[in-house]
Amino acid sequence: MFSNSKLASLWLAIILILVAALGYQLTARKQLPIETNILALLPENRQDPIAQQAFDHIATSMSDKVVFVVGSKNSDTMLKAANDFSQALPSLKLFSHIDAKVSQDQQQAWAKLYYPKRFQLLTPEQQTRLREHPEQQTQNVLNAMYNPFSGITGTELTNDPFLLFREYLTDLTAKAGKFSLKQGFLTTEYQGKHYALITANLAGSAYNIGLQDKLPDLHALEQQVESKYSLADSALVIQQTGVIFYAAHGTKSAENEISTIGLGSLLGIIILLIAVYRSTLPLALALLSITCGLVAAFVATVAIFGKVHLFSLVFGASLIGVSIDYAFHYLTDRLAAGKHWDSQQGLKHIFTAITLGLITSLIGYLGMLVAPFPGLQQLSLFSAIGLTAAYATVVCWYPTLAAKPSPPRSTPFASILGRWLHIWQQPSVRWVTPILLALLALYGLTKASYNDDIRQLQALPASLQQQEATIKAITGVSSSQQMLLVKADSEQALLNKIASTDHTLDGLIQQGALKSYQSLGQYIPTLDQQKANFALVQQLYQEQGATLSQHLNLAKPVTFSATFEPLTMTHFLASSVSSPLRFMWLGALKDQHGVSKYSAVILLHDIKQQHTIEKLAQHDNTLTYLNKADEISSLFGQYREHVTWLLIAATFAIYLLLAWRYGIKRGVKMIAPSLIAGMAGIAITSLTGTPLNLFNLLALILILGIGIDYSLFFAELKPETGHQQGITTLLAITLSALTTVLSFGLLALSETQAIHSFGITVLTGIIIAWLLAPLAMTRVKAPQTHK
Known part of the structure; x- marks a missing residue:
């Protein structure tokens, strides 16, 4: 048949x-149908689709950006290098948009957006001052007028006599970063060096292998500019950070590992086949x-x-x-x-x-x-x-x-294999060896520790991490994806909720629970706050207008004739000012019940007390703390426990299958090698100092399935088949074990900790399973000697 x-x-x-x-x-x-995005490995948040959409949106927005800093001790050298570098970047065909020099229109965008609404925009300090001591604002204007470096013009004084907008805009732009403009570049100083900031948007996904292939050209350009502008007493340095660099490293690492594992296994198999057959x-x-x-x-x-x-x-x-x-x-x-x-x-x-x-x-x-x-x-x-x-x-x-x-x-290595089978016929070997290995494995298990951190899935090279940390220190720009998701029933209700959350976060900063945050509420006051500000400014003009006119000897008295027109989110999103901030506004999204909720995120930087942030979100159903890495790590832990029970169930199911065919006692002898091998795999992995995780338990499932395979062939040997058949079976199992060790064992060479740990467990387990597999055989007849 x-x-x-x-x-x-x-x-x-x-x-x-x-x-x-x-x-x-x-x-x-x-493109090849191969996925390199590490996020594609992760499950979606089906309980809260808005949270999942928020995370996907933020992750995509951040992953498509690249940040460069061009640094030198000499400011002029830095500016020339930044200019050359930014002009050469488009030729790489790597980016869809490059932000290097700030145009005049961009420089004026803040004023264009906020100036028409200036009478309803106040900083918290201004609000307190106008409410409690409005005369201080008049004094501040007088002090500024007598300061030769204030730069106050007659036009500014006519349109904003109390200089409120000047103070507000200074405070607002300070929130946008610690940069100043030089020759159109955003520049800053850090540890005695001058730096220019250049940002760019990729021409596609950071996980696009075609774009990743262009990175060597980018590195060559950086080296060319560095070489050109590095002086004898001062080196020019270009540093970059972005998801694409990590993704490219992961892709290259995976390709190398596939080559090592696949080709290594194939080469080993070819050598074995030629040597044996x-x-x-x-x-x-x-x-x-x-x-x-x-x-x-x-x-x-x-x-x-x-x-x-x-x-x-x-x-x-x-x-x-x-x-x-x-x-x-x-x-x-x-x-x-x-x-x-x-x-x-x-x-x-x-x-x-x-x-x-x-x-x-x-x-x-x-x-x-x-x-x-x-x-x-x-x-x-x-x-x-x-x-x-x-x-x-x-x-x-x-x-x-x-x-x-x-x-x-003749059968290769028949003499050695025959002796090995003879050894396993000895009762002392059949009892002492598995018991000793089991005891050693149990000792190793006492040293086991678990680490469910999802970050183990990604090998992060120290050089890229160092550059990211340096750029963060220089610019204050962070790639953190820890955030608060804020939801409300309407756009205005959302702005109100963002404002109240900002107030709470300000308190947490004072408590040391958080270093900083970025929120749309810092750029758009609520409608109620705008009305309150407008009333305060109107009251200021009424109470202090005459006094200010008298002190400044103004020909035209200070009067208030403005009308209230709210600054809306629509105005903000339409302005180029919002370009680096738009990703925080999510608009209307549908929850698990199909109900639309207006949503936005608040980015959190350098959280010192995570439990405080979690507690804040737990007690407010309009807030959700998003930390994808921790969320998935928690799932790793939960499913590690589930897989433990699955492993127990699989072991029992396999034993029932074996007991049905071979009997209860033989079934125990057949499954014991795999159980001891699994324990030994975990023990050796633990003793090497490698933390255990979900993948080690999945390795145990593989050891169980493959190890049983070895026992099955010994169990199928019949005493009447003779000694030669036992040698043949042992040869086949040995070849199988060697190829499996070559395949899975090479995973232990992986740079990714989770794969490395998996490889060690399987490598050890398969060797022990092969070693103990003869336990499943019955007595094999020794060859007869004829005189």
Whole structure:
């Protein structure tokens, strides 16, 4: 039944369809269907869709920006370099918009927006002064008039005799940053150096691989400008920060790891196949299984998810080491049979074991579907589909493709393998070895500690982090994505709520809970506040107008004739002043009940007491504290606990399957190696000082599934099959373990801590599972000696 040509033809047709689909997927789009955005790994907040939309909006706004600082001890050198650098940036085709020099229109934008509404705009200090001591404002004007550096003009005095707008605009622009204008550039000083600020918007997503490929040209331009303007006594430095630099590093790192893991595994497999089989046919068949598995996995994943995440591919590359297992068992049987080989009987001999092995491995892989992370779900399906395709290739094609017997030759390493089997026949070894390993593993488990921080998913190079910290210190610009989401039923109600929240945050700053924040309320007063300000200014003119006219000997007395016209959010958003701030206004968004809520965010910088911010949001249903990293880290912890129970359930399910076929006692012997291997994997990972997380538990599921695979083949040995069959089985399992170690073990080389930790756990677990697998065998007859 296994040689059915129709089955082989059907699988051929499926593979041809998959190859055609792969070609379409790779050529139908301008870009490869590969996702590099780390945020794509994370689950959406389905409980609060407004919070999810807010985070996505802010993350996109921030990720598409790049900040440069050009610095030198010499101010003139800095300005010349900044000018050359900013003029050369457009040639890179990397940015859609570059903000370097501030135009005259931009410089006047603040006044154009706020000046017509000047009679209703006051700082908190001005409000207190006009309310309690309005005569102080008159005195302030007199003091400024006698100051030769005040720069007061007759026109300004005529239009704003109490100089209220001058004070307000100075306070407002101070909130926008600590920069001053020099030759059109925003400049500042820091630690004895002069710096110019240049910002740019990317011409696409920071995760666009095409844009990332242009970064070497950017670095070359920076080095060229630095070299040109660095003097003997002063070096010019250009520093940059932005999500694209981290994303490019992550992409490059993932590509390198895929190459290391995938090509390393492939090279190891080729060497093993040539060393053991000394024939090109086994090599071709093994590569065929791997190729079919990877093609099926890639095509199906793209069809289901639209893209394959690089994170999934890093893990998926290790599929090579698992998908080859079935081929090894078949080819090793062929090698041992020599001229007596029957391809149909060969498949029948291993069919039960590889089928049960596939089922137990799928239990392990598909267990990852319980985690709400798209990346893990991709990995789960990628591996499960790839493994199934590799299995189908062996079952459908190998009996035909490997029908010819192998050239007669002795089983490689038969002497060593035979001695190893003999050792495992000794009762002392069968009892002492697993007990000793279990005790050592239990000791290691006492040293275990967990770290569920989502940041472990991303390797952050120290050089980029240092540049980001330096730019933050120089400019005050922060990429923090900690924020308060503010919601209300109307636009005006939202502005009122923002204002009251700002007042609360001011108090928290005084308490030391927060360093600073950025809010639209700092730029747009509420309607009630504007009316109150207007009344205060009107009262000031009425009470102090005559006095001011008398002291200044004005020909025309100071009078108040303005009418109230509110400054609205529409006015603000239409002005170029709001360009760097618009992303904080979200407008009307629908909540989980479909009700529209006007929403905005307040950015929080350098939170010192996070519990205080969390408490503020918990006691107000119009506020939501958004901290995506902490939110996902918390989910990591929760699902780590869930996966623990899943692991227990999977172990019990597999044991029931084994006990049903092999009996209760044999079932224990078969599952014990995987349990001890899992404990040992966790123990060794802990003893290396690597914190444990969700991925280590997922590693245990894989160890369970793969380790059971090894035990199954020993369990399928019958005493009457003889010593030689035991050697053949041990050879196949050893080859399988070596390729799995090559695949998963190489993950321990990853720069990403979560992947590194996963790799160590699987590497250790698979070695222990292989070591203890002979526990599952019954007595194997030793070869008879004939005199």
